[in-house]
Amino acid sequence: MFRWVCLGVGVVFLSVLTWMVNDVRLHVRQSGETVHTTGETINEHLPEIVKKVDTTIDTLAELAADIHQLKELAGVTSSARDQNLVAYANSVISLIERSGGTIGLKKKLGGKGLKNESPAKEWAAGARKEALLLTILARSKKELVTRLAKNKFGSSWYIRIGDGEPVELLEWLKDNHPDTKAL
Numbered sequence: 001m002f003r004w005v006c007l008g009v010g011v012v013f014l015s016v017l018t019w020m021v022n023d024v025r026l027h028v029r030q031s032g033e034t035v036h037t038t039g040e041t042i043n044e045h046l047p048e049i050v051k052k053v054d055t056t057i058d059t060l061a062e063l064a065a066d067i068h069q070l071k072e073l074a075g076v077t078s079s080a081r082d083q084n085l086v087a088y089a090n091s092v093i094s095l096i097e098r099s100g101g102t103i104g105l106k107k108k109l110g111g112k113g114l115k116n117e118s119p120a121k122e123w124a125a126g127a128r129k130e131a132l133l134l135t136i137l138a139r140s141k142k143e144l145v146t147r148l149a150k151n152k153f154g155s156s157w158y159i160r161i162g163d164g165e166p167v168e169l170l171e172w173l174k175d176n177h178p179d180t181k182a183l
Contacts, residue, residue: 088141088179089131092148095177096169097124101161103169105151114158114166123157142183145173 096103103123104114131148138144149170150156158166173180 085135089135093124093127096120101159103159105155106158
């Protein structure tokens with residue numbers, strides 16, 4: 001009797017094992033078919049995908065070249081430039097703003113004083129916009145301050161503190177601004 005029970009248990013065990021192996025085999029076959037179908041789909045669409053990638057790469061290359069040309073046109077090249085231009089420009093304009101003086105252009109035809117005179121605070125407000133552009137275009141602190149100390153026509157700005165004589169803005173900065181003294 002024990003033999004028949006052992007034989008029955010063995011048959012049941014082998015039946016369950018066979019059923020599980022067959023189930024695994026069917027899942028492997030199904031996965032293989034899925035991989036095969038996916039591979040065919042990718043192969044079918046791959047030339048189109050590669051063509052779109054090539055087109056995108058060409059477009060990005062043209063865009064990069066255009067950006068490089070725009071930077072050269074704007075004067076922003078990859079050459080060495082001072083990295084602290086923004087802080088420097090801010091300190092220069094802040095000093096002028098706090099000076100309490102007036103800024104203007106020297107009168108050409110006889111006469112003392114300045115023409116188009118405006119308080120340093122007002123002048124500084126307008127100069128901040130120009131300084132922003134100059135921080136992009138200038139390559140050094142010296143270039144930035146030299147361009148900031150002149151108007152758009154190349155005439156030097158002058159500063160007058162109190163009732164004193166007007167002084168060229170660049171010279172005043174060299175005398176009163178520590179970072180500009182070093183230039």
